[in-house]
Amino acid sequence: MRFRLHSRLVLWNLLIIGLISAILGYFLNFSLRREIEKEIEGQLLDQSTLAAAYLAKANPGKPMDEQADELGRLLNVRVTVIAHDGRVLGDSDVDASQLPNLENHRLRPEVQQAVREGTGSAIRRSDTLNVQFIYVARRLDPYILRVAMPLDSVDAFIRDLRSKLAVAMLIALGLTLVFGYIVFGLVSRPLREISTASKKLAAGNLDMRLPISGDEEIAALGTSLNTMAQNLSGKMTELSQGKQRLESILEAMGQGVMVLDQTGRITLTNTSIGALLGTDRAVTGKTPLEVFRSPDLENAVGEVLAGGEPRVLEMPVGPGRVVQANVAPVPNRSGEVESVVVVFHDLTDIRRTEKMRRDFVANVSHEFKTPLTSIRGYAETLIAGAKDDPQIAPDFLRTIETNARYLEALVNDLLTLARLEAEVPATMERVSVRRIVDEQIESRKNAIRERNINVSVECPDVEIQADRSRLSTAVSNLIDNAIHYNRPGGTIRISAEQQNGTLNLSVADSGHGIPSDELQRIFERFYRVDKSRTRESGGTGLGLSIVKHAIESQGGTITVTSRVGSGSIFTIRMAM
Structure with missing residues (x-):
């Protein structure tokens, strides 16, 4: 069965009221009652301390039952004096003549706890008076002092709160029913009208306008939906313009970009691809092998479409041009590869620079090798004995000096060139x-x-x-x-x-x-x-x-x- 909005609101309110009532009932039965009992127990502990001090200063010859009666009147609690063997020596709520007939109190839980720990407490029904009491016992020498308070006032307080809670629940149920009818008139009916009109808008009828009725919020909703319908065509135009901007950015990129579908055919390129290929012919619908004549690129695209890792490869494109192709997958929302994008970076200038560097290193090595070989050869000849020949030695030394000066000039020029190329x-x-x-x-x-x-x-x-x-x-x-x-x-x-x-x-x-x-x-x-x-x-x-x-x-x-x-x-x- 499907409920309307106002019916669901009423049912939810009833459920909330029931839940709150259950929580309050639990609180009254357990938490609040326990807190009251703890408070009474604390008061009884304090009163037992006062009673112990009173007994310590009382006349030793005065009967214990009279002392218990006097303490009961002063503290407004039941006072019981118990011997260590469990005999009742005095009780403020029991006549002295009845004391011998009382049951031995040695096995009472509060008495046993007081004997063990010094103080004890218990909540139970009195066997003597047949009333629910909270007991606090304190061990003294040579007897045990017990004070007690009946819990009938606590029970009456809890019952009164329950009655008030029941009345509040009934009032809340009545207000909930009234609230349901108000919601039906102010919210539910206008929302049904707005829902009917919204379905027509969703079907594409952008000329449809929603009725403005109901309270302020509902009217604002209708106005907002009407504004949305009015602006929807404008938003669609903006989306189209945004797509055109993205295409313009793609066209402005210096790197060549190529997108391929699941069949490995080109679906989208930018103008930089034409610059790399040196042609303006259309490549859409063709395979990389047909465009670049590169089996390596064709295989890389196939591997990435099959779920492989992204690939990076270098390949020649036209005479004297080298490019780096970065092949990457384009997954859909489920993670499946639905297309591949290839970005081409022109490495021609980089490779040309690397070749110039290699040539420079080779030239420097050659320029150093020739004079160093000459210096080494003449030095070895001098060491071998030519240094003692006055006709040969000066010529050899001058040659060594000439080559050394050449090396010095070469090093100075290299340093000068390095400083200039440092772009300071x-x-x-x-x-x-x-x-x-x-x-x-x-x-x-x-x-x-x-x-x-x-x-x-x-x-x-x-x-x-x-x-x-x-x-x-x-x-x-x-x-x-x-x-x-x-x-x-x-x-x-x-x-x-x-x-x-x-x-x-x-x-x-x-x-x-x-x-x-x-x-x-x-x-x-x-x-x-x-x-x-x-x-x-x-x-x-x-x-x-x-x-x-x-x-x-x-x-x-x-x-x-x-x-x-x-x-x-x-x-x-x-x-x-």
């Missing part, structure tokens, strides 16, 4: 370009004189915003190259001009020049146009790489023009 911010300040040029030429006047080179400087005394140390390093290396790779008796021309807020500083020489097919690589580390001539000149192959890093770290540029047989022109461009 440049210390920009106002720098006189003419002063830097003059300082570098002055420090090399002996080398210029030895090669009979004519140097001309056409540089105005202007200042630019630059890092003095890095600009000096760049100009130093360019002048060194112009000296070492020049012809004997050649010329070096250093000029500077201002153009559109930029200073163009050029270093031109009349050397052998650089072939045009070599110009793109001369700024690479250890790259030499003529390796034999470079080593003879003491060059390390790092000078132009240092120049490039020193200038570009300040926001400048370095370019070169050259013609074989006519020399080269290196131009530094720096903002003023």
Whole structure:
């Protein structure tokens, strides 16, 4: 049987009232009664202490029954004096003539406990008076003092509370019935109307409007549902726009993203996939093998769809391009794999950088190995006896010194290049370009004189915003190259001009020049146009790489023009 709302509310209220009544009844019968009995017991203990003190000061010749009667009147309790053998010596509620007829009290529980522990208590019906008492006994010498109080007043109090509780239950039941009818009129009927209209809304009839009736809360519910129906179409539009935003984010990702269904066919991709493949052709509906020609990717997708662990693999895509494919499952709510997503990361630049690093290590090893081999060979020859030959030893020692200087220059250049590549911010300040040029030429006047080179400087005394140390390093290396790779008796021309807020500083020489097919690589580390001539000149192959890093770290540029047989022109461009 199905009850309506107001009927269920009435039934719930009745159940709650019954449960509360049961709890209160238990409380009255047990908890409250026990607390009252504990309170009475405590009072009796206190009164037994007073009675013991009274008896201690009483006249020893006075009959014990009279003393018990007097204590009973003073304390308003029943007082019994019991000998240790159980005989009743006095009782405030029993006439003295009846004392010999009383039953021996030695086996009373409160008396036995008092004999053992000093005090004892018990709640039981008196065999003498046939009334329920609470007893407290105290052991004294040479007798036991017992005080008692009847519990008939407690029973009357509990019965009175039960009567009041029954009346309150009846009143609550009546109010519950009245409450049920009120709920039916104010809540149940409007809710049934709202339920009928809500079913129509759920069926898709968004033009349906709920009736506004009932109390304030019910009316607010109807208004809220009407507002929901009004805004539902707007929310659906927002969801559609949110989906479009997610698709836009997917399209904006730099990594290629590809989603495949349970059959292993592509269902969704972003535009980065086309960039990786170098084509804009549609790949939806195809398998990875058809698109990438990679059996490894096809197998990885199959394994992940079968419940395997996510896979990561590298594979070539087109000429010279390498990508990392991360294959991961997309489970549904039950944990089953329903699709696979593959994210492609372009590793081409990373692999190119790694190759450059390997080439750099190989070049450094080669550059160190040649002079070290020469030094070791000449040293071994000297040790073997050539040191005693005055004609050979000086030449060998000069060769060792030359190679050692070359190694020193190589280490210094490597350290300089490492500092520049560490991306430490440049210390920009106002720098006189003419002063830097003059300082570098002055420090090399002996080398210029030895090669009979004519140097001309056409540089105005202007200042630019630059890092003095890095600009000096760049100009130093360019002048060194112009000296070492020049012809004997050649010329070096250093000029500077201002153009559109930029200073163009050029270093031109009349050397052998650089072939045009070599110009793109001369700024690479250890790259030499003529390796034999470079080593003879003491060059390390790092000078132009240092120049490039020193200038570009300040926001400048370095370019070169050259013609074989006519020399080269290196131009530094720096903002003023």
